[in-house]
Amino acid sequence: MSGLWTLFYKEILRFWKVSLQTILSPLVTTLLYLLIFSHVLEAHVQVYPGVGYASFLIPGLVMMAMLQNAFANSSSSLIQSKMAGNIVFLLLPPLAYWEFFAAYVAAAVVRGLVVGLGVGLAGLWFVPLTLAHPLWMALFALAGCAMLGAAGIITALWAGSYDQMAAVQNFVIMPLTFLSGVFYSIHSLPPFWQALSRYNPFFYLIDGFRYGFFGVSDVSPALGLSIVGTCFLALSLATLALLKSGYKLRN
């Protein structure tokens, strides 16, 4: 256990030491989205009755920031260690592969939650927010961060260079977040895109997270959480299997 705890602590310390990049910068970017989109669209769009567009937008942006930062945390830490070669410091000790997994995912969750909390609190300053179901909100936040933390590990294990890492971030993670209903409800989409969105796990994360705030959602939160939970489980099992086999680490 002490190995797991140490690695978790090290991962937290790592992003904390560069918090300008890892916390402040995503916070500012997300708030810029909020300012611009709510300013442009506030008067034109109302997704849920009685919910202003800025209020609707905030949970989506919070979730988006959490997902991107959870992913960035585990993936950039691991790829840096691989590229610099200091990954040996983790491979020489008797750390179990599940401890490795748990520590990286837990640290990704912490980073995601810190950024998410920052965005949420800053958002409150612009518009009031309600919290209809805080427990659902928390569950979706945790599930989202953990899922992307695991995805970050897989990506960094697979990637042989920073370029390949960036490719996954830009061509998989970013589109999936943007096309998941951060800025709109999928009901406003044409039927084809609406159907397609239902294959995007991020859609359920955002929808369920929003349910925690407004008590309204496109999909029932229980169904959403089981889908998200299944995705997390599948990703975790895949990550654990890769770590256990030593894929691209022990060779």
Next chain:
Amino acid sequence: MTPAIEIREVHKRFASLHALRGVSLRVEPGEFFALLGPNGAGKTTLINILAGLSRATQGRCAVMGHDVVDDYRNARRVLGVVPQELVYDAFFTVREMLRFQSGYFGLRRNDDWIDELLHNLGLTDKAESPTRKLSGGMKRRVLVAQALVHKPPVIVLDEPTAGVDVELRQSLWAFIRRLNRDGHTIVLTTHYLEEAETLCSRIAMLKQGQVIALDSTENLLRNHGATEVRLRLNPGRLPEMLRPMLSSAEGNDFRLSLRQCGELETVMAALRAANINIDDVEVSKPDLEAVFLRIMGKPIKSH
């Protein structure tokens, strides 16, 4: 007694390259052992397999009786490895790195030993410096400290003195020697053969993934070493009967290599008989460098 390190018939293939071809070695507890060989011989590959950084294609390894694959947690607990590559984590200070490393080995409060390590490796005043700001030699010392946080009974150092100045080399070896006297088993690789000669009691030589010599340092020197005699002769010619001993000649200087010291008598007698004077003489004891070159020069017998 359980060997400190046991390597049995280990093969390693990288795609088309057969990097290790059936290496078998046993290192006993308390030994100071050298693994020598030219670049690319497979020393690092073998160490990586022992440390679990890489897997053998075939064969088995154990550290203090713990198989490095089946019982990897115990095998890693008893092994400390100083990697060849000068790696560091730019985010953290020396002390942070040593605390993390202790934690990974399950040691919560290890500051007394960490302070001792820092002191012995001359790092005390660098403890709070970020590792990225250290010079190459300092980074190397941090790697040594990191390998020792858990006081491993078996310590493997992969070219620990490459690119390190003389002073540090001396102090590093003094420290490693003390660890060996305290009962730690030491295995090292180095390109400085005089280091291996003075430090190590036993030596394995690796060439193209095969062990081509394995013996005590003493035996290697006795069986493969030659005493070198440099003579300045007046007049500058060598009697015919000494020709077979000649290894090189330059002007009046002749270098002879002798199988045993006793042959010196023959040389003197031959010179006296031929009325040749010796203006200058220098006798050098057999050294490991000559032995190494001689052994490496032989063609490998294939199985």
